[in-house]
Structures are given as C-alpha cells and as structure tokens.
Amino acid sequence: MKFFIDTANLKEIQEANDLGILDGVTTNPSLMAKEGITGKQNILDHYVAICNIVDGPVSAEVISTDYAGMVLEGEHLASLHKNIVVKIPMIPEGIKAIKYFSEKGIETNCTLVFSAGQALLAAKAGATYISPFLGRLDDISTNGLDLIAQIRLIYDNYAFNTQILAASIRHPMHIINCAEIGSDVMTGPLSAIKALAKHPLTDLGLQQFLADHAKGNS
Numbered sequence: 001m002k003f004f005i006d007t008a009n010l011k012e013i014q015e016a017n018d019l020g021i022l023d024g025v026t027t028n029p030s031l032m033a034k035e036g037i038t039g040k041q042n043i044l045d046h047y048v049a050i051c052n053i054v055d056g057p058v059s060a061e062v063i064s065t066d067y068a069g070m071v072l073e074g075e076h077l078a079s080l081h082k083n084i085v086v087k088i089p090m091i092p093e094g095i096k097a098i099k100y101f102s103e104k105g106i107e108t109n110c111t112l113v114f115s116a117g118q119a120l121l122a123a124k125a126g127a128t129y130i131s132p133f134l135g136r137l138d139d140i141s142t143n144g145l146d147l148i149a150q151i152r153l154i155y156d157n158y159a160f161n162t163q164i165l166a167a168s169i170r171h172p173m174h175i176i177n178c179a180e181i182g183s184d185v186m187t188g189p190l191s192a193i194k195a196l197a198k199h200p201l202t203d204l205g206l207q208q209f210l211a212d213h214a215k216g217n218s
Helices: 010-017 028-035 040-051 065-078 092-104 114-124 136-141 142-158 173-181 190-195 200-216
Strands: 002-006 024-026 060-063 084-089 108-113 129-132 163-166 187-190
Touching: 002 010, 002 190, 010 040, 010 190, 024 187, 040 060, 040 065, 060 108, 065 092, 084 092, 092 108, 092 114, 092 142, 108 114, 114 129, 114 142, 129 142, 136 142, 136 173, 142 163, 142 173, 173 187, 173 190
Parallel strands: 002 024, 002 187, 024 060, 060 084, 084 108, 108 129, 129 163, 163 187
Antiparallel strands: none
C-alpha cells in the first residue's frame, strides 16, 4: 500500500518524507488556500516546491471544468515536473480529458469519486488513479469503506490498471480498513499517518525497558 500525504504544507510534507515511508502527495485548491497560497504563479511554484521534496507522484488539480480548458491546463501542469499527476474532476468533460491524457502518456488522478459507476468510467478512460472520498461519505451516514470494497471487486474482475487512491482519510483505522480491503494507495493527514505508530502498550513497554536499564546502570 502506498502512503500519500494530503496537504499543501511543506513542513508536514518534509516531516512525512523524513519518516521514510512517504510515496507521494495529493493537494487541492482548498488545501492551497489553507496555506495562504493564492495566485496562479504562486500555486504553480508551490507544486514544484513539493516535487523537490518528494520523489513520487504529486497530484496537481485543474481548475477548468471544460474539456479544452482541462487539456490546456493539465498539459502545463504536467510540464512543470516529471512527478506531476494531473488531477481531474469526475464530470463528463473530465472523463474526456482523462482519455486524452491517457493516450498522451500523462498520468491522471480522477478526483471527487463517490460511486462505483464513476470509478468504472474513470478506469475505462484510462485514469492512473481514482480518488473515492470515503470520509465525506461517512459524513453523510454512508459507509465509505463499502465503496472502496465495491471498486476493488470491479477492478479485479476486469484487471483494470487504475489504482484505488482512498481519499478523505480521517483517522488511522481508515488506513487499516483500506489496507484490509486492498486499496492501492491512501492519502490523508500527517496526524493519521503518525497515529499508526502509537500504542499504549508500546509506550508502557518502552518506559519499563528504560527504567530497568537505568536501575542496572546506577
């Protein structure tokens, strides 16, 4: 399972990368705005800064909602750095753009996926990744993990190469559950990734080992 971090914060990206387990980064206009990054050139420069930290896929999202605009914007994003993956919204014009980029050899991430039908269309168009937002489904009392499992079954049935990128991860159990289902990738906050390392018995055990060591060397 690949680990991506979902943020535009360079400090968090660097910390996750320093752990030695980071495979890539996803971000979006909302996360850019959260970091105070506005203006087209500043956003483009920030994508390059992220790519300079992480040697892996970095999803950069188009803002256009029409086919021609997505193609123009996506080609420019892809030209910024070899690690850029063009992030395309799950809309009919987006499916057309994904097909175009697939034929050009440009990697894509189909975002805002909330149904198996949408995931099937994206895979048919040749998306590199699809991003089902399980946390947002949970927010409306729908089990997001059921969607991940359904997509996994469909993709396995037809040997699609499209990777399931579980998005909108909220906590460490989301990561574990997605790993059990067979999600190819997870993307979430640094807090959820770091929480995987925490266990009270580990803390207690380490405390005891250190205390016993101190007694033996006193």
